[in-house]
Amino acid sequence: MKIFTAQQIREADAYTIANTPISSLDLMEKAAIACTAWICRHYNEYTPVYIFCGMGNNGGDGLAITRLLRNRGYEAHAYVLHHSSTASADHTANRQALQQQYPGAVHDIAENGLLPRPDAHALIVDAILGTGLSRPAEGWTANIIHQLNDLKAEHDIVAIDIPSGLQADASSVNTPVIKADHTLSFEFYKLAFLLPENAAAVGEICILTIDLSPEYIAQTTSRFNITDIQQVRGIYRPRKAFSHKGTFGHALLIAGSEGKTGAAVLSAKACLRTGVGLLTCHIPKCGYEIIQIAAPGAMCFIDEQKDHSSSFHNHVSTPEAAARFKTIGIGPGLGTAAGTCWALEKLLDHYRQPMVLDADALNILSSNPTLLNKVPHGSILTPHPKEFERLFGRTANDVERLQILSGNAVKRQLNILLKGRYTAMAFTDGSIWFNTTGNPGMATGGSGDVLTGILTSLLAQGYNSRDAMLMGVYLHGLSGDYAAAELSEEAMIAEDIVEFLGRGFQHLRKPHTC
């Protein structure tokens, strides 16, 4: 799914009106019908509804929703805030329609006027500012936003299209923004919805279809996108009948150190469960028995060191030796001992295939940035926000962080995923894809190690880095969702993500037809 900018959304709107038999007012009616239906599903007709409307089309939506809720028997009132001297044409048309049908339902609040005090249990609808926001809210408008946010403890707030004050494509840090419980948005996610810094503003997101022109959507490119099940099903390659373990690649996993062998186990198990043909783990002496017992499907190289690894580069010291491994996953629980840093540098001197670098491998790169230049092009880096900061520096806000993310992906020809509620995956062409599967139950130790195992497995099986990342991150989240559904977000642990990978794969298989 494409994520369009506010400008592109306006174009989609205009294109739809110009090229399909629907007027601007009808499109607004469609949006209002969808919002009204959502409100009616979530709040009964005894809920008083206070709809705060701006002077543009977002306010027009609010006026139309007021009329439609009244038609359904709700005690709905529209409060029109005169933050601008002129109203948009569709705002005016909807105001007239509401006034004509329900004369007592419209209330004007002049600039610097006071807001009404909502009845107990009333629902507040924010239709003040939408994608037409042209500057941060200030003065009276900012004051209204603060006043409505102060009511949040006692009232639910539903934002129409986007919480008022929130910029769709830029950072809104330190600017006044409505803190909605729910955001009902039209047709597309906005970039702002996917940024951690806006979590308190957008609440739960519901995307409502209003049938904007599919032609415009198809022909318009977007730098930001969201992965979905159809796309991942298109990437997934079911196994052919005459396959054997050689078909699915040989991966080398370099992980674990004293006290962190569990990370290697989780990663190895995930790699095996994702379908790799052969897996060899390089592990320090202290982890040998543990990994052999916990993951008997994996073979083992034992390092000469007891508590950390320092000789794994030897496996790739000649081209023939390196060619045995389709890919390498390195980092989970690896530690940052001097010998490990040295071996990683040597490994990067010799191994030229795309590989997966995570956790301590990333920490080693951060402390020796010139090593980043040696990472094979097309490799996958999987930092969480702290690792990202150590690698690429601190940023002022989440939008800037995305720019740094994609800039580094292009400059270094690496695929970099930034872990989070909506993991952002930056590819070498500069595009960024967001993943929507997963849940807070996955915020638990070892979850990232599992992802490294999945990605390493997919690369070993011949998926290219882009496909491995899109499918692997989706599958990781999906398996976590199955685990949470079965066990609860609290009780699930990283091993459960591995256990539910099978359910994730079953979901990826297209329905069987003969």
Ligand SMILES: NC(=O)C1=CN([C@@H]2O[C@H](COP(=O)(O)OP(=O)(O)OC[C@H]3O[C@@H](n4cnc5c(N)ncnc54)[C@H](OP(=O)(O)O)[C@@H]3O)[C@@H](O)[C@H]2O)[C@@H](O)CC1
């Ligand atoms: N896209 C679609 O397909 C569909 C879109 N639809 C809806 O249209 C909405 C977009 O409507 P829109 O373009 O009229 O802009 P909108 O957000 O109402 O704001 C404009 C008003 O705000 C003002 N203003 C701006 N910044 C300000 C500030 N900081 N502080 C104070 N005032 C400020 C600005 O006046 P200004 O002061 O700048 O002259 C103007 O009066 C969209 O979000 C969705 O809800 C649906 O109806 C159907 C399908």
Ligand SMILES: [K+]
């Ligand atoms: K709004």
